[in-house]
């Protein structure tokens with residue numbers, strides 16, 4: 001019979017637990033130095049190892065030959081704990097046994113010494129689900145903890161645990177597991193199971209698992225039914241109904257290059273194949289944001305777990321990305337009031353303008369090498385200014401002075417676009433200047449330059 005990977009590969013030792021270095025160190029040291037608390041609270045998202053660690057701790061405390069705080073895994077007690085038949089390990093699920101009676105029976109039982117092992121361990125899962133009365137009853141027990149008894153409360157909802165309980169427990173916080181660690185965990189399972197799974201499939205599974213190892217293991221379980229020869233990113237996507245990041249990035253590249261036909265074709269294809277378009281669009285939005293962060297932060301590694309996207313799109317331009325982000329988020333909003341595929345297609349079509357956008361930096365970069373014929377100031381301004389501001393300049397009188405273009409504007413027009421014009425002046429570093437004329441003075445044909453000359 002097939003044992004699900006998530007169960008089969010539950011770590012048996014502290015050393016096998018993935019991605020929870022601090023909790024592991026604290027607990028293993030406590031066992032080693034005989035400094036174990038009477039009550040712990042294990043808090044963290046689902047499927048990251050709370051129950052697993054609680055059982056390992058129970059094993060370590062009852063093992064007949066522990067070594068360095070690790071259980072041996074072979075003695076009678078270790079084996080019984082693994083089988084779930086050890087009388088001094090009591091696991092309760094607060095979600096189903098929420099009542100005070102259950103806690104009362106715990107309180108009575110607690111007074112008896114361990115039957116077989118050295119320490120009685122109570123694991124109370126979903127501890128945030130206990131009723132108030134049950135909590136209070138438990139509190140009494142925690143106030144005068146019986147000897148040789150350890151309580152481990154587990155919860156996914158830390159905020160719901162009342163302060164009086166919190167103050168009596170040592171808190172152990174488990175976190176989401178980073179993608180690269182999930183990938184190594186999956187790779188280990190593949191090796192032992194003799195599954196030939198491409199790296200990009202493992203990465204895709206890690207990404208959608210969102211830090212949850214249980215989900216990662218069961219997704220791998222699902223794709224492992226695909227015969228080895230056919231197991232690739234496409235078949236895995238199809239089976240799980242998920243689009244891989246790799247493909248999301250391909251789509252992003254099409255949009256940034258204004259390859260509208262191909263992008264529409266791509267979108268229709270995943271739509272036809274029955275993928276969840278809304279989810280795809282969410283991931284797309286997230287990836288574009290990540291890339292924007294990469295481009296704007298000095299040290300993106302501090303904020304982003306995976307910065308490989310920065311490498312992949314190292315030539316992408318921030319101005320274009322910001323425009324793309326705007327289109328994508330508008331697409332998401334519009335998808336609420338019309339069929340999503342239509343809203344997304346429209347957003348894709350609008351990306352045709354992306355290739356027209358030239359950032360200020362780019363305009364500057366291209367300016368020195370080129371002759372005036374190739375790239376006149378006015379062309380550059382067209383791409384840098386808003387259409388209205390550009391129109392105002394186009395209509396204005398202008399003078400060529402040395403290598404400088406001076407636009408002559410009345411005060412009102414100048415004021416209307418002042419911030420844009422000032423930005424342009426700095427960005428073009430002396431190539432452009434403005435002369436501002438007061439309306440009344442225009443009659444007298446005198447002019448004042450705002451910037452001097």
Ligand SMILES: Nc1ncnc2c1ncn2[C@@H]1O[C@H](COP(=O)(O)OP(=O)(O)OP(=O)(O)O)[C@@H](O)[C@H]1O
Nearest residue numbers: 006009010017018046047048049050051052213214
């Ligand atoms: N840190 C981890 N290292 C290795 N495997 C893990 C880890 N966390 C979870 N797993 C895998 O996920 C399965 C479930 O883990 P566990 O029961 O410990 O999660 P949990 O945190 O108690 O989740 P829940 O909140 O849903 O009870 C394990 O059997 C194991 O396969």
Ligand SMILES: [Mg+2]
Nearest residue numbers: 050051125154
């Ligand atoms: Mg659990």
Ligand SMILES: [Zn+2]
Nearest residue numbers: 063072075078
């Ligand atoms: Zn043992």
